[in-house]
Amino acid sequence: MNFNKIDVEKMPKHFDSAGKEKQWAKFWEENNIYAYNPAYNPAYNPDKLHEDTFIVDTPPPTVSGSLHIGHVFSYSHTDFIARYNRMKGKNIYYPMGWDDNGLPTERRVQNYYNVHCDKNAHFIENFIENFTPDKNGNPLNICRQNFIELCSLLAREDEKIYKQLWQRLGLSIDWKEEYSTIDVNSRKIAQYSFIDLYSKGHLYMSNAPIMWDVDFQTSIAQAEIEDRMLAGEMFRILFFTEALNETVEIATTRPELIPACVGVVVNPSDKRYEHLRGKTLITPLFGVKVPVITSDLVDVEKGTGIVMICTFGDVTDVTWWRENNLLLRQVLGFNGRFQAIRFGEKGWESIDSAKANECYSRLQGKTIFSAKKEMLEMLKSDKPSWQHLYALQSEPAKLERMVKYYEKGDKPIEFIPSRQWFVKILDKKEELLQKGEQIAWEPHFAKIRFEEWTKNLAFDWNISRQRYFGVPIPVWYPIDDNGAILFEQPILPAADRLPIDPTIDTPAGYQASQRDKNGGFTSEPDVFDTWFTSSLTPQLNSKWIFDENRHKKLFPATIRPQSHEIIRTWAFYTIVKAHLHENTIPWERVLISGWILDPDRKKMSKSKGNVETPEIWMDHYTADGVRYWAAKAKLGVDTAFDINVMKNGARLVTKLFNAAKFVLAHEGQSAEIVNELDKAFIQELRGLVLRVSKYLDGFDHASALQEAETFFWNIFTDSYIELVKKRAAVENSNAQQRNSAITTLRIGLEVILKLFAPFLPYITEEIWSWSFAAEKNEKSIHLSSFPTVSDLEAIKTPDYSQSYKLALSLLNDIKRYKALNNLSYSSNIPKINLEIGSESLQIYQLLQDDLVAYGRIENVQITDSSSKEASFV
RNA sequence: GGGAGCUUAGCUCAGCUGGUUUAGAGCAUCUGCCUUACAAGCAGAGGGUCGGGGGUUCGAACCCCUCAGCUCCCACCA
Numbered sequence: 001m002n003f004n005k006i007d008v009e010k011m012p013k014h015f016d017s018a019g020k021e022k023q024w025a026k027f028w029e030e031n032n033i034y035a036y037n038p039a040y041n042p043a044y045n046p047d048k049l050h051e052d053t054f055i056v057d058t059p060p061p062t063v064s065g066s067l068h069i070g071h072v073f074s075y076s077h078t079d080f081i082a083r084y085n086r087m088k089g090k091n092i093y094y095p096m097g098w099d100d101n102g103l104p105t106e107r108r109v110q111n112y113y114n115v116h117c118d119k120n121a122h123f124i125e126n127f128i129e130n131f132t133p134d135k136n137g138n139p140l141n142i143c144r145q146n147f148i149e150l151c152s153l154l155a156r157e158d159e160k161i162y163k164q165l166w167q168r169l170g171l172s173i174d175w176k177e178e179y180s181t182i183d184v185n186s187r188k189i190a191q192y193s194f195i196d197l198y199s200k201g202h203l204y205m206s207n208a209p210i211m212w213d214v215d216f217q218t219s220i221a222q223a224e225i226e227d228r229m230l231a232g233e234m235f236r237i238l239f240f241t242e243a244l245n246e247t248v249e250i251a252t253t254r255p256e257l258i259p260a261c262v263g264v265v266v267n268p269s270d271k272r273y274e275h276l277r278g279k280t281l282i283t284p285l286f287g288v289k290v291p292v293i294t295s296d297l298v299d300v301e302k303g304t305g306i307v308m309i310c311t312f313g314d315v316t317d318v319t320w321w322r323e324n325n326l327l328l329r330q331v332l333g334f335n336g337r338f339q340a341i342r343f344g345e346k347g348w349e350s351i352d353s354a355k356a357n358e359c360y361s362r363l364q365g366k367t368i369f370s371a372k373k374e375m376l377e378m379l380k381s382d383k384p385s386w387q388h389l390y391a392l393q394s395e396p397a398k399l400e401r402m403v404k405y406y407e408k409g410d411k412p413i414e415f416i417p418s419r420q421w422f423v424k425i426l427d428k429k430e431e432l433l434q435k436g437e438q439i440a441w442e443p444h445f446a447k448i449r450f451e452e453w454t455k456n457l458a459f460d461w462n463i464s465r466q467r468y469f470g471v472p473i474p475v476w477y478p479i480d481d482n483g484a485i486l487f488e489q490p491i492l493p494a495a496d497r498l499p500i501d502p503t504i505d506t507p508a509g510y511q512a513s514q515r516d517k518n519g520g521f522t523s524e525p526d527v528f529d530t531w532f533t534s535s536l537t538p539q540l541n542s543k544w545i546f547d548e549n550r551h552k553k554l555f556p557a558t559i560r561p562q563s564h565e566i567i568r569t570w571a572f573y574t575i576v577k578a579h580l581h582e583n584t585i586p587w588e589r590v591l592i593s594g595w596i597l598d599p600d601r602k603k604m605s606k607s608k609g610n611v612e613t614p615e616i617w618m619d620h621y622t623a624d625g626v627r628y629w630a631a632k633a634k635l636g637v638d639t640a641f642d643i644n645v646m647k648n649g650a651r652l653v654t655k656l657f658n659a660a661k662f663v664l665a666h667e668g669q670s671a672e673i674v675n676e677l678d679k680a681f682i683q684e685l686r687g688l689v690l691r692v693s694k695y696l697d698g699f700d701h702a703s704a705l706q707e708a709e710t711f712f713w714n715i716f717t718d719s720y721i722e723l724v725k726k727r728a729a730v731e732n733s734n735a736q737q738r739n740s741a742i743t744t745l746r747i748g749l750e751v752i753l754k755l756f757a758p759f760l761p762y763i764t765e766e767i768w769s770w771s772f773a774a775e776k777n778e779k780s781i782h783l784s785s786f787p788t789v790s791d792l793e794a795i796k797t798p799d800y801s802q803s804y805k806l807a808l809s810l811l812n813d814i815k816r817y818k819a820l821n822n823l824s825y826s827s828n829i830p831k832i833n834l835e836i837g838s839e840s841l842q843i844y845q846l847l848q849d850d851l852v853a854y855g856r857i858e859n860v861q862i863t864d865s866s867s868k869e870a871s872f873v
Numbered sequence: 874g875g876g877a878g879c880u881u882a883g884c885u886c887a888g889c890u891g892g893u894u895u896a897g898a899g900c901a902u903c904u905g906c907c908u909u910a911c912a913a914g915c916a917g918a919g920g921g922u923c924g925g926g927g928g929u930u931c932g933a934a935c936c937c938c939u940c941a942g943c944u945c946c947c948a949c950c951a
Contacts, residue, residue, distance in 0.1 A: 014913075227949090234951080252951055265951090298951080307951040314950050401950050412950085445877055449946065452876055456947055564877095568946080597944085632886075632899090638878085638944075642885050644900050654913055662910030706887075710898080718915075722908090812916095818906080819917040825908040 001670040003746065004771035008665045015657040015763065017622035024765050025167045033780050034086070034172040036093045038550070054090035056082055057538050057557040057587055058173070059570070060097030060181060063158040064104035067165055069641060070563075072614045074593035076630035078561040079171045080701040081591070083758035086172065087786035093554055095177035095541055096166065100155035101470045102181075102530035103216060103408055109151050109469075115140045117147040117468050128153055144468045144503075151469040152182065165614060170623050170761040172782065179540055181533045182471070186540050187499035190533040191474040193577060194463075195492050202424050202580050205487060209311070209318045209415040210462055213406040214336025214368075218466040219420055221529055222459045223569040226407045233396035234303060237379060239264065240282040242289070244386055248273075248281060251303025253401065255379060255392075256372040257310035259286050259341075259360055262326040265307050268294040273306055283308075284391030285359045285378055286343060287351040293324050312415035315404075315458075331363075332414055334466075338363045338371050355384040368414075419487065421473060421526075423461040425576055429454055432572075435579050440589040442699050443636035446567060447590075450575075453568040461576070463532045470527030474500050476507040483518050491521065495545065535573030538586045557587040564592050564636070591699060594638040617646055624760040625649035631759045634702045652709060653763045656756065659717050660767040663745045666728050671739030675727075676846035677807055678744040680800035681720050684711070685751055686792045692755050693786070701759070708755040716748055719808055726853035750776075751787045806840055806870060807847050813872035814855040831859040836870035844870060 028034060056078060061071060078094075086092045110116060113133040118141040127146045134140065142150075159180070166173060179186060197203045211220045235255050238247040250264065261283045266273040276292045283290060290308075297316055298307055309320045311328050320326070327347055333339035343360060344353030359378055363371045379392035403412045425432070432454050441447035464473065476491040491507045493500050502523035506512045514520030533540075542554035556578065562570055571590060578586035617626050621643070628649025633639040673679055688711045695704035726732065728741040750772060757764040761782060768781035778784045817832070818825060832855075836844055841862070852860065 008910080227947095230950085232950080250951080254951080299949095303951050305951095309951090316951080399950095402948090403950060443878095448877060452947065456875090458948095564945080595945090634887090636878085637886090640885065642900090645885065648899060651913065655911065658911035658914085660910085665910075700889090703887080703889095706898080717911085721910080722915095725908095725910095815916055819904090819915095822905055824906055825915075826906090827908095 001775075003666070003668055003670065003742065004664075004775060005667045006661070006664045006770050008661055011661060015622075015654060015766070017624070017653070017762065018619070020766050021168060021170075021618075021623050021762050024762055025170065027765075028172075028780070028782070029167070029175065031779065033782055034092070034094065034174050036174045036177060037091055038553070052089065052091050053093060053553060053558070054082070054085040055093040055538075055541070055554055055557040055559070055587075056095070057541065057560040057574075058095055058097060059562050060099040060179075060534060060537065061162060062102075062104050063098045063100040063155050063162065063180075064108050067162055067614060069614050069617065070596040072165075072169055072626060073596050073630045073633070073639070074561065074563055075166065075171055076169065076627045077591070077593050077633075077635065077701065078559075079169075079627075080631060080758045081559065081561075081696075081699060083172050083761065083782060084696045084701075084786065086782065087754065087757065087784065089785060092172070092174075093177070093541070093557075094173050095179065096163070096171075096173045096175065097178070097537060097540065098155065098159045098162070098180040099530065099534055100151070100159070100180045100182050101527075101533065103218075103467065105151050105155055106147075106467065106469045107408075109147070109154050110139070112154055113140075113150055115142050115147065115150060117142065117144060119144065121146075147468050155180065155182070168618060168623055169614070170627065172761070177541070181530065181540075182469070184499060185543065185546070186533055186536075187471045188546060189536050189539050189544055190471045190528055191493075191498045191500065192495055192545065193532070193536055193539075193581065194474060194528070195495060195498075196581055197423060198490075198492060200580065203421060204424065204460075205419060205421050205490070207417060207419045209321070209417045210420050211404070211406075211413045212334065212416040212418065213409045213411070213413055214332075214334070215409055215411050216406065216467070217334055219418060219462050219464055220406045220409075220413055221462050221531070222457070223531065223572070224407050225404050225413065227402040228405050229400055230403045230412070232399055232401050232403075234399050235376070235379075235392060235396045236304065236394050237308075238284055238389055238391045238393070239290075239308070240284065240387065242280050242282060244282065244388070247389060248276065248306060249304045250306050250308050252308055252313075253399075254310065254313045254372075256338075256363070256368060256375045257313050257331070258283055258308070258375065258379075259288075259343075259356075259363070260310040260312075260329045260331040261286075261288065261290055261308050262311055262321065262329055263290045263309040263324065264292045265295050265298055265309055265320055266292065267296065267298040267300045267305065270298070270300045270305055276306075282351065284387060285382070285384060286356040287353075287384060287386065288329075288343075288349070288356070289351070291324075291326075293320070295320060295323075311417075315415065318415055328417065330417060332368070332416060334416060334418070336367055336411065336414065338366050340364055352384050352386060368411075420462050420464040423463055423576070423580075425461050426457055426459070428576075428579070429457060431579060432575060435575050435585050438585050439575070439587065442589060442591045443634075446564060446592040446636065449564065449567045450571060453572060461529075461573070463529045464526040465529050466525070467527050470530065471499070471533050472501045472503065473524045473526050473528060474498065474502060475524040476502050476510075476521045477524070479516070479518055479520050479522055481519050485522055490524075531569055531573045534570060535577045537574065538578070539581075556585055559589045559591055560587040561591045561593065563595065565595075567592070589699075592636045594633060594636050597638055597640045617643070621646035621650040622653055622762070624653045624762050627759055627761075628652060628705070631701050631705045635699060649760075652712075653760060655713070655717065656753075656760070656763050656767065659712075659721065660749060660753075660770065662721065663749045664767075664771050666742045666745065667730060668728075668739045668742035671736065671743050673740050673744055674736060675740045675744075675850075676800070676803050676843065677720075677723060677850055678740050680804035680807065681715075681744055681748065682792055683800045684715055684804050685748060686789050688715075689751060689755070689787045689789055689792065693788070696758070704755075705759050708752065708759075712752050712756075715808075716752060719811055720748065721745070723807060723811060723850045723854050727850055747792070751792075753781060754784060754787050757781050757784075802840075803843050803847065806843055807851070810834075810844075810847070810851055810870065810872060811854065814851070814857075817855075817872060826856070828856040828858055831861060832857055832872050833861045833863055834870065834872055835863045835865035837865050840870045 082094045114135050116139040121141045121143040123143050232253050236249045280289045343350045343356035350356040436450050478486045510521050516522050538557045542551040574586045625646045629645040691707045692704045724741040732738045753764045764781050
């Protein structure tokens with residue numbers, strides 16, 4: 001066979017990365033290069049899952065503005081794995097989802113369009129069509145439904161931009177398998193998940209103190225909490241004994257909650273307060289009698305060793321309140337302001353109601369911040385007639401303390417009793433840990449994180465959110481004839497009605513007119529926590545009960561790539577769901593990418609303002625160059641952002657471009673490989689293929705790339721090509737030797753291209769198209785098969801490793817000789833001595849022509865050396 | 874307080890279950906070479922007592938102990 005020769009004269013001097021990236025991205029999409037084929041395996045056997053299918057549970061990025069270089073980093077890692085397995089002949093299921101429901105989108109919509117969601121606003125028909133945002137005036141009040149329309153609109157726009165970036169980066173996603181976490185299928189599946197969990201007894205509704213964000217006015221799950229260090233003050237407040245003649249000093253950081261005080265607690269071993277146990281104390285200003293209880297949770301060293309229990313100051317308050325059946329005195333409203341209450345009424349008894357109400361009136365309607373100021377003022381300078389001392393007499397002590405925040409919020413979370421749906425998980429720690437055992441975690445420490453989180457779970461999973469842009473909880477409640485809502489008798493829809501919106505749809509057996517009427521029904525107003533939906537991504541892909549055949553093929557998934565900070569959320573909840581629904585694992589393997597750190601070794605994130613825009617780096621260093629940078633980092637390892645690595649990637653792209661031009665410009669014929677050096681090179685190539693495959697099979701893309709790169713640079717371009725240059729030249733009249741070299745060069749290039757293809761999809765596709773595409777009858781390198789050693793089986797024996805070693809060593813001698821003598825490489829060496837043992841001499845003679853031609857050596861003086869090493873001196 | 878990861882050349886990192894490493898790569902530095910694939914290149918050179926200190930071993934960057942520093946997760950709100 002004659003090789004197709006490329007015409008170098010007609011080729012551009014440099015690789016036009018920007019133009020070629022566009023061209024090939026379009027080519028891949030138009031030719032369905034990355035499409036999942038559901039009918040791929042005719043002999044499909046559900047009992048032998050994943051024999052030829054490789055299912056990626058792609059992370060759906062939050063659609064709320066822009067992607068940063070950290071996304072590029074981790075999504076590239078997934079793509080290397082997908083591309084490698086595609087070339088290994090696997091049927092790749094590699095979708096892309098968009099996580100568009102939830103708070104980030106809501107907040108962005110509010111700012112972007114200057115609107116505000118108001119439950120009382122009326123619905124506007126054809127709202128979007130006629131809507132022009134007024135960005136300067138007061139926010140426009142719109143109803144939930146119109147608000148959701150805007151959320152979807154903006155999300156779609158953001159998704160387009162994200163998709164462009166992913167395509168430019170060359171992610172081999174099947175864009176026919178695109179979903180969003182708010183689309184019809186996702187709503188169906190999330191709601192079915194609820195129904196299934198309910199029927200299996202894993203759900204309960206509870207009116208209990210939950211973590212609440214007063215700004216967003218929604219409940220928050222444990223996983224969404226983060227701790228922040230806050231400067232605070234510790235006040236010492238006087239409580240009074242029942243006889244009103246003695247005082248007890250109680251330390252608190254939250255004096256504004258004194259009206260919510262329901263008890264006082266001391267450590268049972270604390271001698272100082274022995275006399276108070278079982279007695280009653282009276283709160284300052286409000287004159288409320290509260291019991292003194294004991295608990296081991298009290299630290300005798302902290303504060304005064306005596307703690308006031310409020311409903312609710314913190315999570316231990318909740319514990320004490322629950323364990324001791326204390327009263328509920330809720331002063332804080334859902335909006336974070338002090339709500340209306342009356343002292344003297346049931347549950348609010350006071351020894352001086354009039355004064356208590358006078359004091360409280362100064363707090364009512366205030367936020368926590370201003371109520372605290374007001375309260376301190378009163379404690380210092382006001383006192384009821386029964387108080388013989390002001391309750392606050394000392395200056396506060398400054399302290400730094402950790403306070404719980406909603407991770408997206410600006411004010412500390414509060415504990416407020418509210419009706420919420422929960423998934424029971426606290427009783428399933430053991431089972432969940434066992435599921436963790438069945439999953440392969442890469443790197444291994446990710447599993448330890450999962451286990452630590454699971455062991456330390458403190459709350460069941462609160463899945464209710466009091467928000468708008470989310471999947472509605474598919475529940476109605478009957479209203480009895482007296483107007484009471486029967487929360488304990490929820491009405492759930494049948495699976496075939498899904499998705500529903502209970503605020504619009506009517507439950508079976510009712511008329512729409514019965515909504516919110518006595519004897520009728522009312523709807524659950526809340527939506528799901530976004531994790532409730534995103535914990536179902538494997539099922540969103542497989543369609544679950546809505547397409548059972550597909551579900552059998554696509555569930556569980558093969559890999560779940562993600563980053564480590566969401567092990568406790570996304571990974572954890574996904575494991576919870578698969579366990580509770582089908583008693584299985586959601587995927588075989590979790591792959592964790594590290595973080596990108598800025599040069600100060602802080603995590604790069606938008607809020608810290610140190611994020612680099614990915615497009616800029618692709619403009620500068622090509623998409624392949626950016627991917628190269630990502631590929632240099634092992635899974636799980638945090639990496640500093642370093643443009644020098646991208647620069648190096650771009651350098652590799654250029655080198656490939658030039659080396660390929662050189663190799664493919666040689667005219668010649670496919671021929672038997674007869675030359676010793678060529679055979680030795682092929683054997684080296686075999687070793688390379690083995691090593692790269694081994695690393696990629698073990699999800700170590702960094703080492704795989706390193707191997708390929710070192711080989712390409714050191715063995716291929718700087719050694720083999722240099723040595724055979726003369727022999728492969730058209731001037732060489734020995735056709736057998738020339739064709740042997742040209743054939744070997746082509747094999748080398750083809751194998752190397754394929755090894756690089758998962759990492760550098762653009763440059764490898766470009767080179768592939770020059771002549772291999774036609775020769776091999778495969779239009780895309782990404783559809784070609786990954787090299788195996790058996791492809792190179794012909795050159796297996798005898799062992800040529802000594803030959804290549806000798807060639808390399810002598811080549812380096814020549815280079816060093818010229819470098820040390822400041823000789824130009826085009827200069828001739830009139831005479832050189834070769835010291836060589838008799839064993840090597842035979843091999844040398846087979847290599848001599850190439851070596852002598854490379855070094856332009858006119859005369860070699862051979863000296864017998866007793867040492868085994870051979871060298872030019 | 875509990876858990877995890879990290880500390881190797883000026884910088885970014887390899888070195889995985891101790892012995893082809895008298896410690897490697899790329900970048901950066903210095904020196905030489907326009908060699909018709911590539912100066913967006915090639916070659917050569919310098920540079921590290923592997924965070925400190927102990928120990929185990931014939932042998933330790935690697936295993937154990939200890940100290941120090943950095944990062945993250947969880948707990949700690951009186």
